[in-house]
Amino acid sequence: MSHLKDKVAIITGAARGIGFSIAELFAKAEATVIILDISTELINAAVEKLESVSSTTICGFSADVTDEDRIGEIFKQIIQQYGKIDILINNAGITKDGLLMKMKISDWDAVLNVNLKGTFICTQKVSRLMLKQRHGVIINMASIIGIMGNAGQANYAASKGGIIAFTKSAAKEFASRNVRVNAIAPGFIKTDMTAALSDEIMAKYSDLIPMKRMGNPEDVANLCLFLASDSASYITGQTITIDGGMYM
C-alpha cells in the first residue's frame, strides 16, 4: 500500500485516538508522517510505535495548536527539512461538557479555542505554502454533533459546526490553487474521548445508531486516507459523515 508515497502529512492531536490511527494508516501508506500534539509523553510513545510498523520517516513535535508562533515555527522547520507539506489534518480537539445554563465561560472558550481557532491557525499557517505549491489537502475533524447538536455540548457543537462552515469558506478561497479542504464528521468512535461517557449514555446512543455499534478509529482513518489521496481529487468543501447511519 503506497497511496501516499513521497507525501508529507501533518496530523494534529495524533499522539492517541483517531489522530494516531490516521498517523498509523498514513505511515503504512508510506507518507512522511509528522505528529503534532500537546502531550509530550504521548508523542514519544506514538512515534516509537509507528516506527515499528513502518519504515517511512516519522517525526513528532509537541505544540499547542492555539499557539500561533510555535505552529508557524514548526511548519517552517518542516518545510526546511522536507521541502513541502502536502497534507494537513486538523484533528486536535477537546470536550468540556455541561448544560448550557451552567456552562462556564472558561469551558466555552477552551473548547472554541482548541477546536475552532486551532483549526484556523494551522490552516492559515499552511495555506500560503500550499497555495504557492499549487497543491495540497486539508482535512478538518468536525463531528456529527456539529450537525445535529447535543444537549450538554453547546460549546463542542458550536466549535464543530464552525469547523464545517470554515471548511466551506476555505475550500472556496483555495480551490483555484488546487488546494482541497474537506471535513469529516464522525459519529461515536471508540477512543479515550468517548470512554469518558457513562454506560447509560452509551446505551442510549447505541439505540440511535442504525448499525447498533460504535465505530473504530481505523474507520475514520480509512476515510481520511481516501480524502487525502488523489482518488478524491475532485472533492472539496464537503463534510463526510461516518457514523453507522446515525445522521441521514
Place this chain on the structure above:
Amino acid sequence: MDLLQKVKEIIVEELGVEENEVILEASFIEDLGADSLDTVELIMKFEEEFDIDIADEDAENLTTVGKAIEYLKTKIS
C-alpha cells in the same frame, strides 16, 4: 539594488509575468492577470522583503506597479 528593480523582481516572481510587462502604469489585476489571492500574496511578500507592515487600507490602494513603488518609497525611507 535599487527599489524599482527589487519590486519588479518580486512582481515577476510572484505573478509569473515577463519583466517587460511590469511597467509603472500596469494594473496588477487588469494587466498582470493577478487575482485576489495573488494580490494578498504580493502584499505579504512586500512586507516580508522590506520588513514593513502594510495596513489593509493602504493595501487596497496599491493597484498598479507605480502606486506600489511610490508607497514603498515613503515607507522605507
